[in-house]
Amino acid sequence: MSLTDQAKAAEKQRVQKVTEQIAVKIAELEEQVGLVQSDVVEIRKHYWDEVTMDMSTAEDAVESIASMRQQSEVLSERERTHRQAAKTLSKLRRLVQSPYFGRIDFIERGEREEEAVYLGISSFLDEEVGQYLIYDWRAPISSLYYDFAPGEVQFTTPNGTVEGEMVLKRQFVIRDRHITLMFDTGVTIGDELLKQVLSRSSDVHMKTIVATIQKEQNRIIRNDSAHMLIVQGAAGSGKTSAALQRVAYLLYKHRDKLSSDQMVLFSPNPLFNHYVSTVLPELGEENMQQTTYQAYLEHRLGEMFEVEDSFTQLEFVLTRGSLDDASERTPEMIEAYEARLSGIYYKSSTSFLAVIEAYKKQLEQMGMLFNPIKFRDKEVLSAARLVERFYSYDTATRLPNRLELMKEWIVEQLELFAKLEIEEAWVDEEIELLSSDEYHRAHIKLRKMEEVIDSSFDDYEQERHMLARTVMKEHVKPVRSAVKQLKFVDMIGLYGQLFRKSEGAGAGDRELIAEKPRYWTDICGRTLEELAQARLPYEDATPFLYLLEAVCGFQTNGAVRHVIIDEAQDYSPFQLAYLKRLFPRCRMTALGDLNQAIYSHASAYSEIDPIAALYGPEQTEVIRLFRSYRSTREIVEFTRGIVPGGDAIEPFTRAGSKPRVIQTSDRGSLHSLQAAEITRLLEEGYASIAIITKTASEAELAHQALTPLLRVPLGRVTKHSPTFESGVLVIPSYLAKGVEFDAVLIYDGSHHQYGHENERKLFYTACTRAMHELYIFALGDPCHFITGQPQDTYVLTDSAEDVIS
Numbered sequence: 001m002s003l004t005d006q007a008k009a010a011e012k013q014r015v016q017k018v019t020e021q022i023a024v025k026i027a028e029l030e031e032q033v034g035l036v037q038s039d040v041v042e043i044r045k046h047y048w049d050e051v052t053m054d055m056s057t058a059e060d061a062v063e064s065i066a067s068m069r070q071q072s073e074v075l076s077e078r079e080r081t082h083r084q085a086a087k088t089l090s091k092l093r094r095l096v097q098s099p100y101f102g103r104i105d106f107i108e109r110g111e112r113e114e115e116a117v118y119l120g121i122s123s124f125l126d127e128e129v130g131q132y133l134i135y136d137w138r139a140p141i142s143s144l145y146y147d148f149a150p151g152e153v154q155f156t157t158p159n160g161t162v163e164g165e166m167v168l169k170r171q172f173v174i175r176d177r178h179i180t181l182m183f184d185t186g187v188t189i190g191d192e193l194l195k196q197v198l199s200r201s202s203d204v205h206m207k208t209i210v211a212t213i214q215k216e217q218n219r220i221i222r223n224d225s226a227h228m229l230i231v232q233g234a235a236g237s238g239k240t241s242a243a244l245q246r247v248a249y250l251l252y253k254h255r256d257k258l259s260s261d262q263m264v265l266f267s268p269n270p271l272f273n274h275y276v277s278t279v280l281p282e283l284g285e286e287n288m289q290q291t292t293y294q295a296y297l298e299h300r301l302g303e304m305f306e307v308e309d310s311f312t313q314l315e316f317v318l319t320r321g322s323l324d325d326a327s328e329r330t331p332e333m334i335e336a337y338e339a340r341l342s343g344i345y346y347k348s349s350t351s352f353l354a355v356i357e358a359y360k361k362q363l364e365q366m367g368m369l370f371n372p373i374k375f376r377d378k379e380v381l382s383a384a385r386l387v388e389r390f391y392s393y394d395t396a397t398r399l400p401n402r403l404e405l406m407k408e409w410i411v412e413q414l415e416l417f418a419k420l421e422i423e424e425a426w427v428d429e430e431i432e433l434l435s436s437d438e439y440h441r442a443h444i445k446l447r448k449m450e451e452v453i454d455s456s457f458d459d460y461e462q463e464r465h466m467l468a469r470t471v472m473k474e475h476v477k478p479v480r481s482a483v484k485q486l487k488f489v490d491m492i493g494l495y496g497q498l499f500r501k502s503e504g505a506g507a508g509d510r511e512l513i514a515e516k517p518r519y520w521t522d523i524c525g526r527t528l529e530e531l532a533q534a535r536l537p538y539e540d541a542t543p544f545l546y547l548l549e550a551v552c553g554f555q556t557n558g559a560v561r562h563v564i565i566d567e568a569q570d571y572s573p574f575q576l577a578y579l580k581r582l583f584p585r586c587r588m589t590a591l592g593d594l595n596q597a598i599y600s601h602a603s604a605y606s607e608i609d610p611i612a613a614l615y616g617p618e619q620t621e622v623i624r625l626f627r628s629y630r631s632t633r634e635i636v637e638f639t640r641g642i643v644p645g646g647d648a649i650e651p652f653t654r655a656g657s658k659p660r661v662i663q664t665s666d667r668g669s670l671h672s673l674q675a676a677e678i679t680r681l682l683e684e685g686y687a688s689i690a691i692i693t694k695t696a697s698e699a700e701l702a703h704q705a706l707t708p709l710l711r712v713p714l715g716r717v718t719k720h721s722p723t724f725e726s727g728v729l730v731i732p733s734y735l736a737k738g739v740e741f742d743a744v745l746i747y748d749g750s751h752h753q754y755g756h757e758n759e760r761k762l763f764y765t766a767c768t769r770a771m772h773e774l775y776i777f778a779l780g781d782p783c784h785f786i787t788g789q790p791q792d793t794y795v796l797t798d799s800a801e802d803v804i805s
């Protein structure tokens with residue numbers, strides 16, 4: 001629908017008028033912020049001049065404290081005003097460049113006059129006439145823009161539903177205060193604008209999507225009823241985008257009671273955290289807390305163990321292919337591999353969680369293990385004595401409560417022990433070694449005591465006693481602190497007991513595990529071996545933590561009100577149950593794609609959906625997204641054939657070239673073909689190009705080989721990289737999760753590399769990172785995930801040189 005010249009001129013004029021008004025407001029605020037800032041500086045400088053301090057009498061002291069409090073209040077009020085004004089200022093500075101992106105003309109039922117509603121990233125009020133020149137995209141009326149085409153419409157407000165007619169819907173692109181594109185549309189959100197947005201180059205940071213939110217995405221963003229909202233969506237369907245705009249929406253809607261630090265995002269890796277970190281600030285909101293599950297495990301268990309990370313576990317699982325090389329493999333190697341895999345499945349399942357629950361019950365009656373309490377090289381309390389004491393408490397008392405009682409008792413015993421120990425010769429030896437400062441302090445203390453107590457003391461005895469206590473205190477401190485932290489509970493032994501044959505009747509042990517997984521004996525052997533080395537494999541970390549908390553008391557986080565789990569398909573059922581327990585008071589949003597479940601434990605998904613089971617059907621809502629926006633139509637038509645059920649994925653109508661499969665038989669030509677393609681892509685203006693490898697070692701190899709062949713720097717992403725730059729880079733498949741690139745080159749998509757069924761989803765994940773161009777190189781036959789699909793028509797093989805030319 002084209003606009004009349006008159007309408008265009010009117011819109012241009014309006015933009016000018018609105019931006020001028022915003023600029024005036026900015027100038028006013030700048031002045032105000034400057035004034036408040038100098039106020040704050042002045043108050044800080046003369047803080048004590050305004051405070052009258054007099055402690056001569058109790059009354060004077062009370063007055064002095066009141067005067068200090070008053071001064072602090074003045075200061076914090078000015079600081080608050082300053083923060084608020086600075087925040088508004090930064091919003092307005094963004095708004096002035098691009099004040100709005102949409103307009104809807106709405107006539108409420110029963111009214112005659114239509115209202116023109118302009119939508120932007122925040123609202124702007126004409127204070128003189130009391131009229132909104134811009135509405136925040138999150139305001140109730142703004143939902144009309146995302147949910148309806150012109151015609152009969154309705155929206156919900158806190159006071160009920162408002163019905164009426166939308167008589168006009170207009171979209172704008174405004175850059176640097178000028179309209180660069182505007183058109184009227186008869187559909188919900190015009191595809192044209194979306195196409196334009198999606199054709200842009202990828203960025204090292206994710207972009208906001210407020211101007212083009214799709215109707216089904218809007219359901220995710222504005223959903224405020226579900227306790228657990230599950231979004232199951234195809235690769236590139238906007239799950240992460242919708243989740244981030246949802247955070248902004250919830251912060252706006254509940255601004256009186258919800259703040260950004262009460263929301264936590266669990267990301268797949270630190271790189272992803274960096275990638276999404278600018279979205280909320282761009283929307284004028286502060287970032288929520290961002291973390292990874294791995295970081296949490298490290299935080300809780302890092303002091304006790306060397307905790308394996310999920311990537312190392314995955315790398316191990318991906319070594320299956322190399323075992324197929326007949327020359328290298330032995331039956332023992334295959335068995336060890338299969339045994340660990342079986343252990344991973346089992347330890348990630350809810351059956352194992354049930355075993356731990358049962359084990360906890362059993363420990364209430366018997367089977368607890370303790371570390372003896374030692375003081376220097378002497379045993380204060382033996383492990384057996386601790387067990388005896390533990391079971392002397394009422395068995396109805398919960399384990400953590402009994403441990404609290406134990407703690408007090410142990411500290412008492414420790415003090416009794418220290419009283420006797422103080423007479424030992426080693427104490428005298430250590431007194432000799434005390435510094436002159438410590439001697440001096442002891443003297444002062446002694447003098448003070450003599451003033452109050454009878455001075456006929458034996459000075460020497462007293463001094464020795466005082467110094468001995470100093471020595472003793474230093475030695476008791478770490479023991480007491482370890483007791484307070486419950487380190488006397490033998491957690492490693494307790495977890496290990498689940499994998500040990502029963503010794504003595506009824507000990508809490510592996511007999512609890514009724515249905516033993518395959519390779520059970522190997523699993524037990526390996527688990528105990530790792531524990532003995534103070535190493536905790538990734539699959540053991542969550543069960544260990546769960547047991548630790550079941551015994552010592554659950555640490556819950558009641559402050560967090562909303563948890564967002566991105567790439568939720570990569571969490572084991574056990575991990576999800578743990579997170580639910582960790583955040584008992586919060587709502588959750590879980591975003592996932594079963595087709596991108598790259599971890600072995602995720603196979604549990606195919607049976608029942610563990611996320612949906614977490615809160616039960618009454619509290620759970622599921623929204624599915626089928627349309628994929630990231631990649632061109634050709635790429636989506638190709639990649640959807642890789643996964644079962646992929647036909648349901650709908651491509652967005654953005655055209656590009658077909659993905660190319662380039663097959664070669666030697667590594668040298670593989671690299672030169674790749675270098676030639678990269679050069680061509682750069683010449684075509686693509687800003688971000690990723691060479692995606694299966695593993696980290698393959699990434700290292702590719703990086704070494706390609707660096708000398710390229711004229712541009714070649715970056716390399718590892719699991720330790722906190723950020724990534726634009727340009728050309730090599731990245732292992734699992735680290736590319738959630739991010740996207742203009743062009744993707746699969747380094748070696750051969751059958752040799754991706755020959756196993758459990759590599760299908762990893763391969764799919766890697767291919768779906770491409771926005772505009774996708775190349776699959778193969779050293780030998782391409783993997784069967786693509787050759788068996790109808791999309792084979794896109795495959796160009798054999799003469800690789802032909803493709804390049």
Ligand SMILES: Nc1ncnc2c1ncn2[C@@H]1O[C@H](COP(=O)(O)OP(=O)(O)OP(=O)(O)O)[C@@H](O)[C@H]1O
Nearest residue numbers: 209212213214235236237238239240241629630738
């Ligand atoms: N409504 C929209 N308007 C503009 N761009 C969109 C929209 N929805 C999605 N996109 C773009 O599509 C790309 C993919 O989005 P996003 O990363 O949120 O998808 P995802 O479902 O989380 O993907 P994956 O699961 O593959 O990581 C991004 O570039 C995003 O900006």
